[in-house]
Amino acid sequence: MIRVTEQESNYNDIDQMSVLEILKGINNEDKTVPLAVEKAIPQIDKLVSAVTNRMANGGRLFYIGAGTSGRLGVVDASECPPTFGVPFDMVVGIIAGGDTAIRRAVENAEDDSKQAWIDLQEFDINEKDCLVGLAASGTTPYVIGGLNTARKNGVLTACIVCNEGGPIAKESDFPIEIVVGPEFLTGSTRMKSGTAQKLALNMLSTAVMIKLGKVKGNKMVDMQLTNxxxxxxxxxxxxxxxxxxxxxxxxxxxxxxxxxxxxxxxxxxx
Missing domain, CATH: 1.10.8 (Helicase, Ruva Protein; domain 3)
Structure with missing residues (x-):
């Protein structure tokens, strides 16, 4: 497969740019991300409906990923309880390498194709649940293995990736492919790709919680009063x-x- 996320930046000699030129270049690239996400709305729509149906019947939502993608899943999951007043185990984010990897890279953690299912077993994941794999590349072994085994065990599978036609999408019942193109800094998928994944996660979890009745009008009526x-x-x-x-x-x-x-x-x- 061709990984657009690894293609050369459209900007040359960025190390010779002024600060203003760098900032404008990054901003110009960032402007393209919401348009790429917009093209994926039909895919996100289908996933929201499927996840809502399972969660309405007692299911949970899991995210798995490595690096930036894994951290974004952890962030989205951790914000659901205070925002919507749901239990802490209703939306769960798991990152390759464990909680240590949230702040510091864990060597080779993303290359273990068996570890994700081991990590998910700690939460007794089952056929009522949903699993979303997060990987800008669409090829992370940790995510591929987790989705593959989850699917065999009746778990609803989905993904949010930034390349088309990768193995992670093939392991997903509901693949979401948001192609944002080359990064400003070649291969740095924490930039546009990460932004695209964050936007999609916002849409997914917020829409699901609204449909589950956690919002009234436009207000977070179940939010936790933590400050x-x-x-x-x-x-x-x-x-x-x-x-x-x-x-x-x-x-x-x-x-x-x-x-x-x-x-x-x-x-x-x-």
Missing amino acids: HKLVDRGTQMVMKELNINHERAEDLLLRYGSVRKAVEASQKPL
Whole structure:
């Protein structure tokens, strides 16, 4: 297969550029990413529907990846509980090399085709669940092996990659291929490819949670109240929903622990 992500940059002699030229070049390349993601929306749409159906019946969503891709999966998974109030094991991000690899590269971790399934077994992954493989190259052995074994065990499989026709896509029931072209810095897939994967992950998890009822109107009514900013945001939501003052709204919010519960409780005799 031809790996577009490894092709030579469209920019020559970037080491001779001024800072302003470098920044403008990176920005010009970044502008192309949302257009590439837009072309993949039909693929993302199908995946969202399939994942929503499984999760509505007790399934979970897993991400596996190595390097930047793995870190992006961990970030998306870790943000679901505070944003949507879901359990910490409902969306799980796993990176090749374990949690150490989140901050520091683990040598050869991505080349082990058997380790991903071993890692997934720690969570008792089963046929109710969904597994999304993340790899800009579309060829990472860790991800290929995980998807292959998961598929054989009845797990719904998908991927978000930045090359077409790779082995990871072939192991996926729902392949999402977002081709962003060569990177500004040749082969540095933490740049455009990483941005594309982050955008797709935002779309996937947010759309799934909306369809699972974790959003009301346009508000995060189940968000966790983990700091003063979020308490204030929740208080404003309750004030607007119930047409009450700040003190009363904050009291309800803190008593019941979420915007949804505060509003529901206020609509019953207290």
